[in-house]
Amino acid sequence: MSWQAIAKKDIKDSVRSKGLWVLIGAFLFFILLLSWAASPGAASDPETVLASVGFSYFFGILFFVPLAGLFISIKSIARERESGTINLLLSLPHSRLDMVLGKFVGRSIVMSIAIFATFLPANLYLLTQVGFDGDALFVMFALLLAIVLFGLMFVGIGVGFSALVSSETKATAAGVGLFFFLYLWIFIVELLGISTPTFVDRFWLFAVFSDIVLTLVGLWDGGIGNPSVVWGASELASFNIEEGVASPAFYMQDWFVFPILAFWILTPLAIGYLRFNQADL
Amino acid sequence: MSAIELQGLSKQYGSLTAVDGLNLQIPRGEIFGFLGPNGAGKSTTINVILDFVKPTAGTASVFGMDCQEEGKQLRQRIGVLPEGYDVYDRLTGRQHLEFVLESKQADDDPQQLLERVGIADAADRKAGGYSKGMAQRLTLAMALVGDPDLLILDEPTTGLDPNGARQIREIIREENNRGTTVFFSSHILGQVEAVCDRVGILREGKLVADDSIEGLRANVPGGENLVVEGTGFTEDVISTIRAIAGVESVDERQSGEIIAIGVSEEASKTAVLSEIEEAGATVSDFSTEEASLEDLFAAYTTTGGAQA
Numbered sequence: 400m401s402w403q404a405i406a407k408k409d410i411k412d413s414v415r416s417k418g419l420w421v422l423i424g425a426f427l428f429f430i431l432l433l434s435w436a437a438s439p440g441a442a443s444d445p446e447t448v449l450a451s452v453g454f455s456y457f458f459g460i461l462f463f464v465p466l467a468g469l470f471i472s473i474k475s476i477a478r479e480r481e482s483g484t485i486n487l488l489l490s491l492p493h494s495r496l497d498m499v500l501g502k503f504v505g506r507s508i509v510m511s512i513a514i515f516a517t518f519l520p521a522n523l524y525l526l527t528q529v530g531f532d533g534d535a536l537f538v539m540f541a542l543l544l545a546i547v548l549f550g551l552m553f554v555g556i557g558v559g560f561s562a563l564v565s566s567e568t569k570a571t572a573a574g575v576g577l578f579f580f581l582y583l584w585i586f587i588v589e590l591l592g593i594s595t596p597t598f599v600d601r602f603w604l605f606a607v608f609s610d611i612v613l614t615l616v617g618l619w620d621g622g623i624g625n626p627s628v629v630w631g632a633s634e635l636a637s638f639n640i641e642e643g644v645a646s647p648a649f650y651m652q653d654w655f656v657f658p659i660l661a662f663w664i665l666t667p668l669a670i671g672y673l674r675f676n677q678a679d680l
Numbered sequence: 681m682s683a684i685e686l687q688g689l690s691k692q693y694g695s696l697t698a699v700d701g702l703n704l705q706i707p708r709g710e711i712f713g714f715l716g717p718n719g720a721g722k723s724t725t726i727n728v729i730l731d732f733v734k735p736t737a738g739t740a741s742v743f744g745m746d747c748q749e750e751g752k753q754l755r756q757r758i759g760v761l762p763e764g765y766d767v768y769d770r771l772t773g774r775q776h777l778e779f780v781l782e783s784k785q786a787d788d789d790p791q792q793l794l795e796r797v798g799i800a801d802a803a804d805r806k807a808g809g810y811s812k813g814m815a816q817r818l819t820l821a822m823a824l825v826g827d828p829d830l831l832i833l834d835e836p837t838t839g840l841d842p843n844g845a846r847q848i849r850e851i852i853r854e855e856n857n858r859g860t861t862v863f864f865s866s867h868i869l870g871q872v873e874a875v876c877d878r879v880g881i882l883r884e885g886k887l888v889a890d891d892s893i894e895g896l897r898a899n900v901p902g903g904e905n906l907v908v909e910g911t912g913f914t915e916d917v918i919s920t921i922r923a924i925a926g927v928e929s930v931d932e933r934q935s936g937e938i939i940a941i942g943v944s945e946e947a948s949k950t951a952v953l954s955e956i957e958e959a960g961a962t963v964s965d966f967s968t969e970e971a972s973l974e975d976l977f978a979a980y981t982t983t984g985g986a987q988a
Contacts, residue, residue: 490760
């Protein structure tokens with residue numbers, strides 16, 4: 400398979416980037432510091448572990464993962480175009496689709512390496528604080544998997560936009576712009592006075608990450624189909640004591656975060672590819 | 681079936697026409713030299729063949745496969761040294777070749793390929809530290825992976841010393857003896873004349889000549905320079921000389937003192953000399969020299985030059 404050769408080459412190339420290791424080193428320190436600050440003392444049930452991980456830890460994730468994901472991916476194609484290495488790559492029997500796919504897979508693996516290098520030590524440290532029982536282990540594993548899945552969202556967006564731009568400078572600008580946009584769009588929509596259904600809130604990165612974690616943790620309790628984190632607030636407002644809490648529509652259930660995640664990954668990749676496929680290099 | 685076939689190929693960038701209705705057929709087994717000054721459209725033509733750019737009109741095919749539709753399959757059969765490329769700074773020479781081997785599902789020995797292009801001792805160094813010439817050799821090694829049926833080399837001797845350029849020509853001959861068709865571009869005629877079966881000269885996106893070197897020489901009338909030494913070769917005198925029948929070009933070699941006049945075979949040199957004196961210049965000495973291939977190339981590629 401053609402894209403596999405590209406992904407392999409790309410991983411070999413990326414892991415030799417000094418910038419990547421500086422980023423990982425800085426965040427490893429940062430996350431360990433947060434973990435230490437958030438460590439709850441002895442407690443072992445999953446809810447307590449999750450709660451004890453605390454908001455500060457979540458914010459660490461919500462800052463590091465988009466930043467690292469975009470940093471790793473935003474130049475992936477633009478850099479090859481600007482330097483001319485793309486002329487070597489596309490002289491070989493690879494299509495431009497192979498290149499986009501290979502870049503996405505390669506950078507996703509690099510992103511996973513970065514996440515493991517950063518969060519595995521932090522999670523192990525937290526486990527020493529709460530005790531190594533099955534529940535805690537599962538929650539930590541679920542959290543790590545959730546961070547990886549969440550990371551793919553930014554790799555998809557980054558590779559997609561990298562295929563859209565023709566220079567490294569534009570790619571950097573796109574990366575910075577996207578970083579802020581992905582946090583702020585929901586507030587911008589609100590400021591503009593556009594009223595949107597609650598469903599739209601599910602696309603916000605905070606909701607995406609929380610729903611992935613809750614869905615995965617829910618698997619341990621055998622519960623699937625719980626409401627999304629964004630569901631509560633609006634439904635509570637119209638809470639009717641006689642009817643109780645109605646089960647949410649399927650698109651407001653926690654697991655529906657996976658189609659949303661797929662949307663975030665595939666839409667930028669598809670747009671980027673279609674444009675890139677028509678471009679003169 | 682031709683190795684390369686271009687039909688009415690045009691490429692426009694906005695209002696700029698880079699390639700203008702190019703027709704070209706390169707049979708299998710040939711070494712074809714694609715000549716032209718910088719900016720004539722050579723790289724654009726190659727980039728269409730490689731599907732880096734989309735043609736505005738016309739078609740390009742390699743071994744009967746359309747370059748736009750079947751690019752992936754056709755690139756399996758070719759080896760390329762593209763223009764404006766860069767190597768992957770963080771990967772070693774060997775890793776570059778491993779990438780190509782995997783991409784083409786070939787099983788050549790990377791070390792052997794690196795030896796062939798003369799950089800075996802740098803195999804495990806990062807290519808970011810290579811000189812321009814070493815990067816060029818590495819890229820040539822990458823082009824040779826999988827015994828391609830067609831080699832496309834865009835300005836392969838750029839950045840190489842004369843010895844390196846000679847090695848490249850040797851490799852081109854070896855590959856050609858194996859049956860490989862070679863298509864290579866250059867803006868330097870000397871790089872092409874030694875190895876090519878056929879030469880195409882591109883000027884402003886159009887093919888102005890397509891022939892063997894001997895054929896080209898025969899097509900340029902005259903092909904002789906009359907070198908005149910003396911005094912008083914003012915601009916007026918030079919324009920008078922230009923107007924003389926049979927004079928094709930006038931080149932000042934040393935301002936006011938030595939001029940080289942390209943004359944056609946039919947022209948009488950004695951008549952030219954006497955007209956120079958009549959115009960007011962003094963001739964102290966003169967000699968003739970056969971037009972070099974460089975002159976010939978210049979004649980094809982400068983405006984107002986010979987038309988074959």
